[in-house]
Amino acid sequence: MKVQNTLCCIFVCWLGWLTVQSKAQSDSGIPHLRKQGTATQLIVDGKPFVALAGELGNDASTSLEYLRPIWPTLVQVNLNTVLPVAYWELLEPEEGKFDFTLVDGIIEEARRHNLRVGLLWFASWKNGVSSFAPVWAKKDFKRFPRAQTKKGTGLEIFSAIEGYGDATRDADARAFAALMRHIKEVDGQQHTVIMMQVENEVGVLGDSRDRSPAADKAFAGPVPKDLMDYLQKNKDTLVPEFRQVWEANGFKTSGTWEEVFGQSAATDETFMAWNYARYIGRVAEAGKAEYPLPMFVNTWLYAFGKPHQPGRTPSGGALPHLMDVWRAGAPRIDILSPDLYSDFVPFSAQYTRSGNPLFIPEGQGGAEGAARALYAIGRHDAIGYSVFAIENNSLWQDPANDLGRVYKALSQLMPLIVDHQGKGMMTGVLLEEKGQIEKVRLGDYTMSATFIRESGNLPPPPPAVPRAGALFVLTAPDELYVIASGRMTITFTPNTPGPPLVGVATVDEGSFVDGRWVQGRRLDHRVTGSYDVGALRMPFAYDRSEHSILRVTLYRYQ
Numbered sequence: 001m002k003v004q005n006t007l008c009c010i011f012v013c014w015l016g017w018l019t020v021q022s023k024a025q026s027d028s029g030i031p032h033l034r035k036q037g038t039a040t041q042l043i044v045d046g047k048p049f050v051a052l053a054g055e056l057g058n059d060a061s062t063s064l065e066y067l068r069p070i071w072p073t074l075v076q077v078n079l080n081t082v083l084p085v086a087y088w089e090l091l092e093p094e095e096g097k098f099d100f101t102l103v104d105g106i107i108e109e110a111r112r113h114n115l116r117v118g119l120l121w122f123a124s125w126k127n128g129v130s131s132f133a134p135v136w137a138k139k140d141f142k143r144f145p146r147a148q149t150k151k152g153t154g155l156e157i158f159s160a161i162e163g164y165g166d167a168t169r170d171a172d173a174r175a176f177a178a179l180m181r182h183i184k185e186v187d188g189q190q191h192t193v194i195m196m197q198v199e200n201e202v203g204v205l206g207d208s209r210d211r212s213p214a215a216d217k218a219f220a221g222p223v224p225k226d227l228m229d230y231l232q233k234n235k236d237t238l239v240p241e242f243r244q245v246w247e248a249n250g251f252k253t254s255g256t257w258e259e260v261f262g263q264s265a266a267t268d269e270t271f272m273a274w275n276y277a278r279y280i281g282r283v284a285e286a287g288k289a290e291y292p293l294p295m296f297v298n299t300w301l302y303a304f305g306k307p308h309q310p311g312r313t314p315s316g317g318a319l320p321h322l323m324d325v326w327r328a329g330a331p332r333i334d335i336l337s338p339d340l341y342s343d344f345v346p347f348s349a350q351y352t353r354s355g356n357p358l359f360i361p362e363g364q365g366g367a368e369g370a371a372r373a374l375y376a377i378g379r380h381d382a383i384g385y386s387v388f389a390i391e392n393n394s395l396w397q398d399p400a401n402d403l404g405r406v407y408k409a410l411s412q413l414m415p416l417i418v419d420h421q422g423k424g425m426m427t428g429v430l431l432e433e434k435g436q437i438e439k440v441r442l443g444d445y446t447m448s449a450t451f452i453r454e455s456g457n458l459p460p461p462p463p464a465v466p467r468a469g470a471l472f473v474l475t476a477p478d479e480l481y482v483i484a485s486g487r488m489t490i491t492f493t494p495n496t497p498g499p500p501l502v503g504v505a506t507v508d509e510g511s512f513v514d515g516r517w518v519q520g521r522r523l524d525h526r527v528t529g530s531y532d533v534g535a536l537r538m539p540f541a542y543d544r545s546e547h548s549i550l551r552v553t554l555y556r557y558q
Ligand code: DGJ
Pocket: 058, 127, 200, 201, 339, 362, 388
């Protein structure tokens, strides 16, 4: 009897321990962000994950039937993640009545095709306007007021102004919370859904700010204390172009918007950014209280370096110069993302400031996308790259297209990539301008990359506009793995004392199978030096070594 009691007690204790253990495991198993060196990694099922993604077109996810033939294509082109839309109007067709059919169907199909999901919450705003909000909310313009023009005309844009748009914000937040609660119920263990986009490309269009009387009143009032406190606390690390504006007005610590930031359209935009950030921050907070997946916002950009006119592109979005305002207003948003179709190099660099992890939810496909994905992941430790409207992109129907091949190589190299993130042992180059020579340091070497028009006998003729990118992982002082897309020559110079010249010793083609390097061809002299002594020339004559994984070793001489 005594033995039985003791055994019983041990069993109950073990059960209790098991329960605690599995709860802890499933809690920490929620996809989340984690630092590794200078990088921020997205952790999925305990391991770092880089999204090799595609975003579905805006209306594709309104029909599971429409999506049915698309799923296998996504697998064929080597995606590991898909970004479909969750629409507020279809999720809550009647106020308080939720329909999760589409979300459930998407999760189920994604699982069947071994894909992860980043879900895009199209709710109060999509591309600035409120077109994806439920009709019952759009019709009730008294309860859910609109932004207005100077003439007092209502816009197809819900007002984001704090204290005025609160009912809209709360309705949106309730629906988002219901969605997150549901995702937790159906996916809290399997983690098919790994991240959430909250709203889509927000901001006022057609004017630099909301001109409703409520907005005018808030604009004439003081800059909220929360924002002032944030700016003072982070004064030394603010993004420089925003700090300059504040400095030009005397670093005031209180006052109206125009007193603190000056009288300009840029101040209108700062005011809108604060209000959008507060609103969306509250929506994200409500969702995270149910199920705290990593959350991001995406941004409609302007042309880099050209005069920027707030309102021509949405005024108040998470633009590079407004990153601090967004951080202050929406601390529960983890990532500020650019929708990056042009000016890739400068914008991607800007979106890594203030510790922001780079995630590109919308970008180009094909050859451009291939080069850019390599660069973003190599140079900036991006946690993902996604091509927009993949199901409409004819290139995507061709499994041999450049981005598909690059995704394949990247997924094989992934264990090495995530292991080297944030440690200064990985980089990338992107050549998109005529005559561009890009120099980048990696370990003991400086690499110099140049676009080349011709490469041995390789057909077809290269494009006139350079389009080449590569990712490099340094695995030993003289050994690196490379994936390249497009045509380029890389030369190496040493950064350390010793023999001044660098030669390419070997170039091997290969693959990783179950994380193990499987050696392929040793590539011949044409690769390593017949055109430029000591140069690594990519891709290689006669064949499709472009987009494959190369292991390169270097040596020094004099
Ligand atoms: C940016 C938006 O975020 C997308 O939803 C889509 O409409 C594209 N623009 C179209 O280019």
